[in-house]
Amino acid sequence: MGKQEKLTAEGNAGQKTFWQRWKSKIILITIVIVCIAVYMAVPSVHEAINNVIVTFKNGDFDQMKAFIAKYGKWAMLVSALLMIFQSIMAPLPAFFITLTNANLFGWWQGCILSFVSSMAGAALCFYIARILGRDVVEKICTKGALNQIEVFFEKQGKKCILIARLLPFISFDIVSYAAGLTAMDFGGFFLATGLGQLPACIVYSYVGGMLTGGAKKMFVGLLCLFALAILVVLLRQVYTANEKKKQAAAEKAGTVYVSDGMSAAVVLSKFYNSAFWGMAIAVLCTRSISLAMRVNVGWIFYGGWLILFLLSLMFSSLKCGTRFTVINAVFCSLVILVGSGSAIMVTPAATARMGIGMVDAPLGLFNTIIMAFVAVGFLLVIVLNSRRKKKAAAMIAAGPAASSGTSSAPSSDTAADAADQAAKEALPASETAPDEQLKEQPSEPSESASDDAPAEGETTSETAAAEGDSASK
Amino acid sequence: MKSSLLKKILVVSLGAVMAFSLAACGSSSSSSSSDSSTPKNVKTVTVNKAKKSISFYATVNGTYFTQVTRHYIVAKGKANADKSLLRANVSEIKVYNALKKIGGKPWDGMKVEQKGQKTEGQKVAVTLSWKGSDGEIPAAKTIKASNGTPKVDFRFSGNLKYAKKYNVGCIACLDSCYVGIVTNAAYGYGDVENGTIKTMGNSRVLPKDGTLVKVTFTLK
Structure with a gap:
């Protein structure tokens, strides 16, 4: 009898563990399915999202500005949703919206809006990865690549989030997703993201608010060049870390x-x-x-x-x-x-x-x-x-x-x-x-x-x- | 043995590269785009109400002497500008307004992405001229097709709503389209893409890449 009770208790514990393990995933997947269904079934939503995609695709600041402005008093909300949308789905740099916000709402209001919405987007990416888990992400970006990023995270810690966040024109989605898969705590991630994001947000909003026409294009070009240089430096750091590891192993083996x-x-x-x-x-x-x-x-x-x-x-x-x-x-x-x-x-x-x-x-x-x-x-x-x-x-x-x-x-x-x-x-x-x-x-x-x-x-x-x-x- | 083989390959490769470079330099000097007598009104649309015509300037894009395109004239700086045979110095909105100013009535009947749909509306004669051209050259002569003789029947399609919405700069298309201001009723939407007619620039008629040409639209 005692043994049977023990078995039942173990079974209940197992059921609870299963539900606890899958609850968040089921909720997230349900939300995704509902969103897709709404997109498919509601023509106005369908059209609005398609418009957003076309606007992103064209990469035109003035068009983006006009798109957000047409929502009047809801413009700030639309901009925030766009920032979150691009964080999760679109492989686009956030600075595109940061500059548009600065142009549309003034530099400091745009800065606050960009900062808050990008923080929300980063947090969402982090939790999506944490909920969906390693198995899904491994399938997307391969086990080797994930391991490599984790080695870099371990070595650089919150610093790497800070470095990446200092450059808002870098698509930060992947870093947020990867951070969500590591043992990094959310508080640390959020703090590093905020610290890195704030100065960049201020600078880009201030500069972006003043730029027009050709100067804007040149500024964007320079940012991209700078981003590329930083990316190469980061890759080099990952590489050097791996090399040192291999060298140490070789030395140990003589x-x-x-x-x-x-x-x-x-x-x-x-x-x-x-x-x-x-x-x-x-x-x-x-x-x-x-x-x-x-x-x-x-x-x-x-x-x-x-x-x-x-x-x-x-x-x-x-x-x-x-x-x-x-x-x-x-x-x-x-x-x-x-x-x-x-x-x-x-x-x-x-x-x-x-x-x-x-x-x-x-x-x-x-x-x-x-x-x-x-x-x-x-x-x-x-x-x-x-x-x-x-x-x-x-x-x-x-x-x-x-x-x-x-x-x-x-x-x-x-x-x-x-x-x-x-x-x-x-x-x-x-x-x-x-x-x-x-x-x-x-x-x-x-x-x-x-x-x-x-x-x-x-x-x-x-x-x-x-x-x-x-x-x- | 292998070393000498590699050296030979190296020498031959370098020789070939040098030859190509020299050829490229030669073509560089021969394909200069600047015109010493650039007109003053190069960035405006000239309206002639008496002749019911408008004119503006555009630059020839030699890329489409060999590649298929459905974009005939697109405004510079817009998304489709690099995919067109002629890059106009004026916007599609200016062309639309100018056509209306001379009495043009936009059709505005094209539907989005409806394959095979043909444009209707007021007929527009499109002609080109440039320094050294034999007068006004009809658009039909400036295009060719890799699979037949292309037909031309330009109409004032209008499409201002979609032109503003997509902002791709299309002024004239070689088939019917819901974005271009003036489009070709001889072919339905998507006919170039699906290969019914593979249109491109006629290098035997048009001047070289980078040449400034004057485009004239005349309402019929």
Whole structure:
């Protein structure tokens, strides 16, 4: 009897736990379903939301201003709802609404409105992620990416929220969602968000209230450039943190770890190769009549270039060495050639021109810029990669003592293969921990096979000398 | 062996790049967009009530000598400006008002996104001229199609409501449209997009990319 009571109690406890576990998710999903149903069933809601999307899509401040202003005394509420809407759903920078608010309501009233509504949006994103949980978000942004963000969060703590929040033109949704998945407490998140948001809100509202026309466009352009620079710095921080971790593990195991690298050669190679990918995608898009007539294909080029470049930076195993660059350049050129057809001297240049809105500049100017980029970039990739390989080979041959002092040493792809034998012979410790060595040494068999023909020739003598040194030691 | 092969590839690639660069420089110098005799009224709509015509200036976009487009004339700075054959120096609203000023009556009967719908309304003759052109060139001659001979039947569609709402700058379209001020009744809405007719600029008739042309709309 006592045992039966215990079992029943356990069952009740289990039921309660299940309900507690799913209650918030069920409520949230119900709210989402109701919202979708209202959107589908009520024409006025349908039209209003479509209008908002069209306005966002056009990215026109004056249109946005007119859209909010037409709601009269409800304009502030509409603006706040828009800010929350963009926080949750639209991958758009909040500064778009911040500047509009400043223009419409005056700088300080707009500032308060933007601050309060963006805080509400951030809080909502945080709780959506916390309620829906890790499993859903992992499916969206992959487990690896999530782990990487968490490592960064752990290292930087609330500071990273503060940094991201200082830049209101960065789409903050992802950071808020990610923060909701970590163990970070809401109070800390909210405080960091508020602290970061307030000065930025004041500055952008004040400046935004005064700007008009071309000055506004230039201001927005500069903000985007600044945001990009900060983003690169943040990525670099994530990368450096990971590298230090790997280096420490290698040192512990007594092996050599040569960084995969954010050296100038790797970054430049990725930047160069992603330009080809961006252009190939954009040129293929011009083949679709409906797409080309509705979307600025130039933005696809620049946007694709930027996104693919940033993505490639996240994949440290992708090193874009010399051989990869040659093959990639040839392949993408063929795609561009086929996609452009007889308009090869028009389509890529027109795409590049369209993307930056220099519609009055001659196409020939853009052809010249593209060709110069291709030629100079190619030379730089070859020269820098060659230097990188030599340094990496020398570093491996020198042993762990030399490598440990340089956490961001030049990376090695093919040189690692070239110097692999030398390193193994020079470092008996590596034999005791072969797995670690193999893991950390970049493995790119297809690339090494080729690149390394010259690399082998170049590095053999150096590594042989280094081998001699280490043997004598 | 492999090293020498790589060097050869490098030399050949660089040679090709240099050749392309030189060709590009050549085309750069030949495709200058500036016109030494730029008219004074380049950013206004000129109204001629007696002839029932209006005129304004636009720039040729050479991109659409080889790419399909349904956008014939779009106001500079607006969303569709870079997707059109001619980029006008004036807004679509100014063109609409000018057409009304010379007695034009907008049709305003186009419905949103209704595939195949054809515009009606007052006929408009569209002609272009530029420095060195052989007089006024009818719009029909300035366009071609990759799958046939395009027809032209421009009408004063109106569409001011949607022009303001979408703010994309469309002044003249090569098929019927609910946004453009003047649209082509020869084709239904969506005919270019679905490939019924693939219209683009006729580089044999039109001047080179970046040239300023004078566009004239005359009410019939």
